[in-house]
Amino acid sequence: MDHTWVRELSAGSPEDGVTSLGTRHRASSVIGENATAWAVTAGRRMADYILETLVDWPGDHSDGEAEALRRATEASTLDTLTALVAGDRNVLAQSAEPLQNVSYYVRHGIPLDEVVRNVHAGQEFLTQELLGCVEALVPEESRMRVVKEMTRVVIESWSLFARNISVQYADEYERWSRSRDGVTARLIRRIINGVRVDRAEAARELGHELDQSHAGLVLWLAGVDVDSARAFDFGAVAREIAAVSLSGHHPLVVMRGFSQADVWLGSPDAAVADRLRDHGAWPSPLRIAVGRPGSGLPGFRSTYQEAKAAQHVARLSRTRNAVTAYEDVRLVSLLAADAERAGAFVRSVLGPLTAQDERTVELRRTLAAHIDANGSIALTSRALHTHRNTVTYRLRRIDQLLGEKRNNTELRCALELAACLPSAVLAPPHP
Template sequence: MDHGWVRKLAATEPVAPLTSLTTRRRAAKVIGEEAVGWGVAAGRRMAAYILGALADWPGERSEEEWESLQRATEASTLDTLTALVTGNGEPMRMSSEPTQNIIFYVTEGIPIEEVVRNVHAGQEFLTQELIGCIADLLPPEQRLEAIQATTRSVIQNWSAFASEITQIYAAESRRWQQGRQSVRMQAVRRILSGVRFPAEDTGRDLGYRLDQTHVALILWLEDLDVETARMFDFTGLARSLAAVTLAEPEPLVIRRGATRVDVWLGGAQPDAAQLIEAKAVLPTPLRIAVGCPAPGVEGFRCSHEQALAARRVLRLGTADRQIVDYPDVELVSLLAADPIRARAFVRAVLGPLRQRDPRMAELRLTLAAHIDNGGSIAQTAQALHTHRNTVSYRLNQAEELLPANRGKTELRCALLLGELFPEGL
């Protein structure tokens, strides 16, 4: 049957794709750009459906896991649409994103049985989505035949896909278990989970001393095509950062998906973040979150948790920063631990003052400086290089917009959140 109706698909709202440009271009040649947009959006919904349907999914549901799954579901959706139009299931085996997702699952220790459940949930979701599209796009007399043909094609292609994934998983699992990185990652998991262990044995597994001061870094790439990210030399960069911070020459580097690595610098200088910002030459897509220096096994774990918290702040925020040091965002990371409640807090405390326009930003800046300078108009004017009358005028305007009965501590915390996050989170 001719599945030309696939080319009529179009997304209702654009979604920024995570799949590689290669995958999208290959699909666009067959189904068109509009249908690619629909496929990306449907793939994103598929990822949410899978994790929602598999309530007992053993993964951590981390950002890396979520993004890896999204790339795979976007690519698999585009490949399915291409296979429908061409009548050839070969595209289901051409995209690299599903394979990369399987590799990620192997490194995270997720069993093959759970991966297959994941695939079946995706097939179920996509079949229902396509049936719904047929009902919208085709006249009644053509729908039954189209639904039957589409269902057969999806079942056939996804069954072959599941079989191939099983083989990939087995091969990657053998390779992973024989590799050095597997031992290192398992040792890191033991430390981060707080399990008691002989530190000397774990240190040997890591090839990295635990009886020293550690500075943890999270390195990741933003807005970079996944195919390019896979070729990025994170290890070489980590070594250069070790040199800049006067740390031990061989840092501990643990890869977490296609776009992120976790790094520990042994014996780095206390001002590691400042040294990196001042001396390191960093590629534009790279972002770095830095934890505080801390000694021993507990320091290894604590500095990493701080780097994770700093990364979360940077990824949620609007500031275009390459490096974030945990002490600079410690308070806001604690305040924003629950984003939903933090958003409600900002809205309740700031009211209209939270709006994202230049005038409101100016009023927020003045109010924050006024609080920081102990309520002194003169010191606020000096800090902002502004006339005292201008400061008074802005404070009066802010006072008119602010909800009543809010203390200075609440205001300052809300202002801090409001400046770092869009719409107060």
């Protein structure tokens, strides 16, 4: 059947995709640019649907996991549309990017039945989306016939896909469980989760002394597609970081998919983040989150957890800075642990001060400085390098917008979130 209606799909607000350019170009050559943009947007919604539906999902719900899921849902949506237009049910089963997620799930200990449940939730979402599109785009006299054929192609394509996922998972699990990287990752997971281990034996397995000080880091690539990420040498970068940080030991590196690595430095200089910033020669897409150095097994755990928290803030802020240190963002990391609730809090506390125009940004900055100056206009003026009359005018305007009775503690927290994470907490949530 001719599914030309697919080419009529169009995204109302196109988004940047996280699938590789190769995947998008291949799909676009069959279904067109507009349908490709629709698939990218629908893929993001599919990822959100899966995370909301599978409330007992055993993953860690980290930013990296969400990005890996979105990459797979975008690709599977693109490949499903390609299958409809090309009439080839094998397109999805042979798709590279969703299958690459299998490696991610194996490495993070997600069981196969949970992965398959993930696939079924994705199929359910996409079927409903496409049914709505058929109703909107296909003439009524042809609609029932198109719905039957579309449903059959989707079911067959996703059944082949699920079968191939299962085979790939078994093969990857066997390979990973026997590999050196697999042994290392499982041992580190036990340490991070607080499971008791024999320190001497663990140190031999890891090639990393545990009774020393550690600095945990998370390295990842921002805005880089999978094809480019595969070529990036995280090991070489980790060794350069160790040298810059005056760590006299070979860094412990654990890959988390193609675009992220967890790193531990042994006995580094205390000012790791400052040294990395001063170095200043890192590749432009590289981002580095740094935990505070800590000693022994507790330090091994805490510095990594801090690096993960710093990474979360860096991702939310969409920073272009190469280095984010936990000690610089620890308050924001606590306030933004739940980004959705943090946004609701900011919008509730700041109200009309959540606008993102330049004048409102100045008002927020002035209010924050005034709270920090304990209400002194002179100190506020000095901190902002602004005439006191201007500060007084802004404060009057703030009083008009917020009222004079307010909780300065909540206000200061909301202002800090707005300053550090404007794109995450000021904009209204997705419908």
